[in-house]
Amino acid sequence: MADTTIHAPGHGTTTGLSNNKLAMWMFLGSECLLFGGLISTYMLYRGRHEGGPGPAQVFDIPLTSVSSFVLLMSSLTMVLAVNAAKAKDDRNTKLWLTVTALLGSLFVGGQVYEFTAFYKEGLGFTTSLFSSSFFTLTGFHGVHVSIGVMMLLALVAIISRGRITGDKAEAVEMIGLYWHFVDVVWVVIFTLVYLIPA
Amino acid sequence: MSEHAEHAEHAEAHDHPTNSYFIWTALVLALFTALETSTYWIDFGSFATPLLLILMTIKFFVILLVFMHLKYDSKLFGAMFYIGLGLALGVYTAALCTFQFFVK
Amino acid sequence: MTTLELRSGDPSDSLVTPSAALGIFRRPLATTGWKSWVFTVDHKKLGIMYGAVAMFFFLLGGCEALLIRLQLAAPDNTVLSAGLYNEMFTMHATTMVFLFVMPMAAAFANYFLPLQVGARDVAFPRMNALGFWLFLFGGIFLNSSWVLGGAPDGGWFMYSPNSSALFSPSHGVDFWVLGLQITGIASLIGAINLIVTVINMRAPGMTLMRLPVFAWMQLVVQFLLLFAIPVITVALFLLSFQRNFGAAFFDVEQGADPLLWQHLFWIFGHPEVYILILPSFGIISEVIPTFARKPLFGYKFVVFSGAAIGFVGWGVWAHHMFASGLGPVSVAVFSVSTMLIAIPTGVKICNWTLTLWGGKLWFTTAMNFAIGTIVLFTIGGLSGVTHAAAPADTQQTDTYHIVAHFHYVIVGGAVMGLFAGFYYWWPKMFGKTLSERLGTWNFWLMFIGVNLTFGPMHILGMQGQPRRMVVWPDKLTGDGFFNLGFWNRVASVGSFTIATGVLLFVINVFRTARKTEKAPLDPWDARTLEWLTTSPPKEHNFDSIPTVHALDEFFHRKYEEVDAEGGSRLVKVKTAEEVQAELNAHPDEHMHLPSPSYWPILLAFSLPIITYGVIFNLMLSVFGAVILLLAAFGWVLEPSVAGHDEYDPPADSGDSTKELASVG
Numbered sequence: 024m025a026d027t028t029i030h031a032p033g034h035g036t037t038t039g040l041s042n043n044k045l046a047m048w049m050f051l052g053s054e055c056l057l058f059g060g061l062i063s064t065y066m067l068y069r070g071r072h073e074g075g076p077g078p079a080q081v082f083d084i085p086l087t088s089v090s091s092f093v094l095l096m097s098s099l100t101m102v103l104a105v106n107a108a109k110a111k112d113d114r115n116t117k118l119w120l121t122v123t124a125l126l127g128s129l130f131v132g133g134q135v136y137e138f139t140a141f142y143k144e145g146l147g148f149t150t151s152l153f154s155s156s157f158f159t160l161t162g163f164h165g166v167h168v169s170i171g172v173m174m175l176l177a178l179v180a181i182i183s184r185g186r187i188t189g190d191k192a193e194a195v196e197m198i199g200l201y202w203h204f205v206d207v208v209w210v211v212i213f214t215l216v217y218l219i220p221a
Numbered sequence: 222m223s224e225h226a227e228h229a230e231h232a233e234a235h236d237h238p239t240n241s242y243f244i245w246t247a248l249v250l251a252l253f254t255a256l257e258t259s260t261y262w263i264d265f266g267s268f269a270t271p272l273l274l275i276l277m278t279i280k281f282f283v284i285l286l287v288f289m290h291l292k293y294d295s296k297l298f299g300a301m302f303y304i305g306l307g308l309a310l311g312v313y314t315a316a317l318c319t320f321q322f323f324v325k
Numbered sequence: 326m327t328t329l330e331l332r333s334g335d336p337s338d339s340l341v342t343p344s345a346a347l348g349i350f351r352r353p354l355a356t357t358g359w360k361s362w363v364f365t366v367d368h369k370k371l372g373i374m375y376g377a378v379a380m381f382f383f384l385l386g387g388c389e390a391l392l393i394r395l396q397l398a399a400p401d402n403t404v405l406s407a408g409l410y411n412e413m414f415t416m417h418a419t420t421m422v423f424l425f426v427m428p429m430a431a432a433f434a435n436y437f438l439p440l441q442v443g444a445r446d447v448a449f450p451r452m453n454a455l456g457f458w459l460f461l462f463g464g465i466f467l468n469s470s471w472v473l474g475g476a477p478d479g480g481w482f483m484y485s486p487n488s489s490a491l492f493s494p495s496h497g498v499d500f501w502v503l504g505l506q507i508t509g510i511a512s513l514i515g516a517i518n519l520i521v522t523v524i525n526m527r528a529p530g531m532t533l534m535r536l537p538v539f540a541w542m543q544l545v546v547q548f549l550l551l552f553a554i555p556v557i558t559v560a561l562f563l564l565s566f567q568r569n570f571g572a573a574f575f576d577v578e579q580g581a582d583p584l585l586w587q588h589l590f591w592i593f594g595h596p597e598v599y600i601l602i603l604p605s606f607g608i609i610s611e612v613i614p615t616f617a618r619k620p621l622f623g624y625k626f627v628v629f630s631g632a633a634i635g636f637v638g639w640g641v642w643a644h645h646m647f648a649s650g651l652g653p654v655s656v657a658v659f660s661v662s663t664m665l666i667a668i669p670t671g672v673k674i675c676n677w678t679l680t681l682w683g684g685k686l687w688f689t690t691a692m693n694f695a696i697g698t699i700v701l702f703t704i705g706g707l708s709g710v711t712h713a714a715a716p717a718d719t720q721q722t723d724t725y726h727i728v729a730h731f732h733y734v735i736v737g738g739a740v741m742g743l744f745a746g747f748y749y750w751w752p753k754m755f756g757k758t759l760s761e762r763l764g765t766w767n768f769w770l771m772f773i774g775v776n777l778t779f780g781p782m783h784i785l786g787m788q789g790q791p792r793r794m795v796v797w798p799d800k801l802t803g804d805g806f807f808n809l810g811f812w813n814r815v816a817s818v819g820s821f822t823i824a825t826g827v828l829l830f831v832i833n834v835f836r837t838a839r840k841t842e843k844a845p846l847d848p849w850d851a852r853t854l855e856w857l858t859t860s861p862p863k864e865h866n867f868d869s870i871p872t873v874h875a876l877d878e879f880f881h882r883k884y885e886e887v888d889a890e891g892g893s894r895l896v897k898v899k900t901a902e903e904v905q906a907e908l909n910a911h912p913d914e915h916m917h918l919p920s921p922s923y924w925p926i927l928l929a930f931s932l933p934i935i936t937y938g939v940i941f942n943l944m945l946s947v948f949g950a951v952i953l954l955l956a957a958f959g960w961v962l963e964p965s966v967a968g969h970d971e972y973d974p975p976a977d978s979g980d981s982t983k984e985l986a987s988v989g
């Protein structure tokens with residue numbers, strides 16, 4: 024959401040709530056149906072892997088646990104950034120945003136590594152219905168994380184150059200909401216896709 | 222825009238959690254994640270699936286309520302999200318039911 | 326407080342002027358000429374553009390329908406080849422649903438929601454512009470398939486396996502998938518924007534229970550879009566990956582469930598039918614009280630039944646799949662839920678009828694269309710309820726009976742309602758009234774045409790004529806009353822009757838544009854807030870934002886209750902001109918308006934580049950993605966208000982009307 028307010032967020036609106044935050048929450052509510060559809064597709068097809076390895080053969084739970092932990096910690100650094108932004112502490116805001124972006128990149132890196140490993144084990148995108156739906160679901164999540172990383176880095180740059188066009192704390196908070204949502208989706212994927220045996 | 226007397230009071234409460242509160246929350250979440258992961262090494266038998274689902278739900282709402290501070294924010298924000306979440310759960314569960322997903 | 330004051334007052338949140346932030350471009354600030362339209366963020370201009378483009382697609386989709394009816398007008402006809410016929414009915418439906426009814430409803434929403442709630446613009450004006458351009462480019466992209474190897478030909482719900490590369494080897498389906506993704510994004514951001522506008526941008530005193538019914542119905546529609554669009558997005562992505570990257574999501578041969586597509590499509594598709602019809606319900610809920618000269622009967626019932634329809638509409642989708650072997654339990658559940666949804670719909674029809682009851686009816690063209698909507702929608706709704714009964718539906722699935730049903734609902738309901746909106750709001754939007762004489766002809770031709778076209782289809786369907794049938798041989802038509810050839814010919818004559826009616830509307834529009842006579846300020850003695858401002862409204866909508874005290878605020882400013890023998894009665898105490906003069910006596914000092922921007926159209930332009938790339942060359946997609954990224958950055962760095970120094974000559978003072986709203 025790029026349209027930002029000049030006055031304090033929520034100033035002069037009917038409910039006293041910020042338009043931007045309201046819009047962001049609606050977007051996240053909408054995203055529930057996007058990821059819901061992808062997760063359901065995976066659930067329907069996870070057992071269909073004739074002619075290729077199945078979930079039990081390829082999943083590397085220790086590795087995925089580590090990357091889940093990384094993403095979880097990035098949520099912590101994100102809230103620290105939000106708190107710093109609220110305290111008008113630019114230095115710490117930028118610091119924690121950068122750390123969040125780094126942790127996010129680490130997660131995406133882990134995913135790239137995981138996908139490569141799967142591919143070497145004979146699990147390509149078109150190998151089976153299981154592989155197509157798995158790569159589609161986790162790929163969509165990965166793209167969401169990557170977009171988040173890009174937004175975080177852009178925000179750091181914009182804050183550094185003093186070019187923010189609206190309320191700074193709110194901008195950080197909005198990206199934070201998006202970021203936590205992506206984390207929350209991973210909490211669900213990690214359990215439903217990786218941990219619960221098919 | 223003119224001042225709206227009707228809704229002059231700002232809905233945003235400012236009892237925002239402190240850093241240490243967030244760090245403790247993250248620790249709890251990490252603990253839960255460790256517990257989840259342990260099902261890979263320890264055999265919980267038929268308890269594994271319900272346990273994992275419960276842990277997942279708790280983590281989900283802790284992040285939502287604390288990190289996304291839905292607990293401290295306007296109910297309207299929550300409503301927007303929960304409508305989407307509820308609809309998603311409803312329609313996709315029903316669709317999976319028609320595929321006999323839960324009885325197979 | 327002006328923007329400038331805030332800038333100097335709080336250096337830590339220092340704002341930069343756009344020219345410094347953008348470097349290359351000078352911000353577009355023209356108020357006349359083509360630039361004032363292409364870079365506009367004004368909700369009224371965007372509303373008009375939405376309407377004009379949607380009307381163009383209506384005529385296009387209408388020509389496609391005429392070609393279909395021409396092909397079926399005679400036995401063993403050869404107007405269209407079988408392949409072209411498939412493309413024709415697929416594009417007819419896709420165009421009418423996604424490129425006409427939805428954007429036309431969006432046109433009215435864009436234009437009138439801010440006016441009806443008493444706002445100066447929508448909550449996110451640049452997002453609004455982005456939505457329009459995405460819709461336009463998506464529509465062009467979709468239709469470019471005609472000349473780039475063939476249009477989509479799998480039917481508008483694109484079932485598997487017809488959607489697969491094996492059965493549809495041209496790029497048509499790819500264009501369909503990607504084009505709908507683009508228009509889907511437009512709908513999604515439009516939905517968020519309009520919901521925030523209604524929730525957060527209302528004038529003082531405009532409580533939710535004082536919202537005009539049109540605003541309420543649009544609110545419900547936008548919520549449906551918000552949550553239904555992502556579902557079709559998933560379906561479209563899966564189909565895309567199947568066709569372009571070799572996945573097998575809907576390929577039975579590789580063990581997939583083709584029903585997955587049907588579920589995803591109809592989880593979106595059933596809310597979609599309410600997305601099509603509810604805006605028209607809203608329009609006629611404005612038109613009927615105005616021309617019956619009494620308040621809407623049971624405002625709360627109309628509002629809550631609309632919300633109920635929106636909610637229950639999520640639990641009925643599988644009634645489109647009764648013939649697909651869902652199993653008895655699923656069929657029974659969805660059958661019952663579908664019957665339930667008839668209740669809130671019936672409530673609405675009762676309310677409109679009771680509004681008419683005892684009113685001093687004024688049969689303008691708008692009123693005619695509104696009453697026509699009730700009549701035709703009721704017919705379509707009743708045949709719809711019969712489809713809720715699974716055994717009957719199993720017989721009728723994929724026959725002309727279904728075609729008859731949904732055309733009564735969509736043409737008779739949604740389209741007639743939109744036409745009521747045209748005639749009702751034209752004087753507000755353009756300051757001139759459409760000719761009532763031509764309008765009356767327009768209405769009767771369309772009304773008779775709809776019955777002539779779609780009425781016989783009930784008979785055809787009951788006789789077993791399958792939907793999407795390309796040709797009927799003379800020797801198989803039967804005889805007597807049930808002669809298929811006879812009723813097919815009648816339907817074809819009917820379709821040209823509708824077309825003549827629409828043609829009269831187009832003529833009416835051009836004749837009205839040429840005429841110099843101005844419309845009166847309040848030609849219909851209307852009731853809601855949009856009539857409280859000039860026609861057409863000024864760029865800032867209201868000189869002074871009105872404070873709302875009642876439902877039908879404008880009406881209550883004109884009328885007062887006076888004691889008379891046998892109780893009190895309402896008497897007109899002020900004219901619209903007087904009411905307006907009263908309001909404008911104290912214009913707001915600082916009016917805040919967003920400034921035009923290059924970024925929405927540029928950002929929207931990057932999407933068809935990406936999607937052409939997906940079909941023809943992925944390098945093109947990369948190029949499009951780069952544009953997308955640059956446009957996004959430009960957007961973020963641009964404050965939604967231009968600085969005073971950017972005007973040429975520079976804006977004179979702080980109370981210029983070119984400032985940003987307190988909300989972006």
Ligand SMILES: [Cu+2]
Nearest residue numbers: 595598642645
């Ligand atoms: Cu339906």
